[in-house]
Amino acid sequence: MSTAPTQPFTSDVTLTVNGRKRTLTAAHHWTLLHLLREALDLTGTKSGCDRGECGSCTVLLDALPVYSCQVLALQAGGKEVVTIEGVASGPGLHPIQEAFINEDAAQCGFCTPGFIMSAYALLRREPSPTEADVRAALSGNLCRCNAYGRIIQGVLAAAKAMREGAS
Numbered sequence: 719m720s721t722a723p724t725q726p727f728t729s730d731v732t733l734t735v736n737g738r739k740r741t742l743t744a745a746h747h748w749t750l751l752h753l754l755r756e757a758l759d760l761t762g763t764k765s766g767c768d769r770g771e772c773g774s775c776t777v778l779l780d781a782l783p784v785y786s787c788q789v790l791a792l793q794a795g796g797k798e799v800v801t802i803e804g805v806a807s808g809p810g811l812h813p814i815q816e817a818f819i820n821e822d823a824a825q826c827g828f829c830t831p832g833f834i835m836s837a838y839a840l841l842r843r844e845p846s847p848t849e850a851d852v853r854a855a856l857s858g859n860l861c862r863c864n865a866y867g868r869i870i871q872g873v874l875a876a877a878k879a880m881r882e883g884a885s
């Protein structure tokens with residue numbers, strides 16, 4: 719009779735998270751979501767479905783939005799990760815966060831970090847998005863509270879504020 723291993727295989731991984739280089743020991747089966755929440759205590763990134771459907775776990779990986787539940791932690795080695803904790807550059811909120819508050823774009827708020835990360839990725843590459851651009855960029859994020867209209871208005875308001883000089 720074979721004996722199952724009692725310890726998971728692990729490897730060291732070095733990645734940059736919100737501008738800070740981090741080296742951790744990660745089990746081979748860990749997802750990036752698990753590493754962020756459980757090893758780095760960055761719990762702003764949410765675990766909704768854990769199967770690539772809801773977008774609540776969205777982070778930027780080398781500037782592209784990804785479902786962190788669908789990326790192995792070791793696959794993020796050598797890459798730059800930005801989470802919701804890293805979008806604001808100073809002590810205040812990022813204009814997208816401000817706009818979500820002003821537009822009342824969060825109800826329960828569980829989906830909000832993921833939506834903001836997708837919007838953040840969009841506004842970094844397209845400062846003047848159309849409503850269709852915003853809808854396309856957010857199409858991988860689900861909101862069970864059905865706040866889509868206010869979320870889209872929030873992203874458009876943030877784009878306008880950023881064009882007008884908010885950092």
Ligand code: FES
Nearest residue numbers: 766767768773787
């Ligand atoms: S938790 Fe990753 S897509 Fe739902």
Ligand code: FES
Nearest residue numbers: 825826861862863
């Ligand atoms: S605000 Fe509740 S899931 Fe979106």
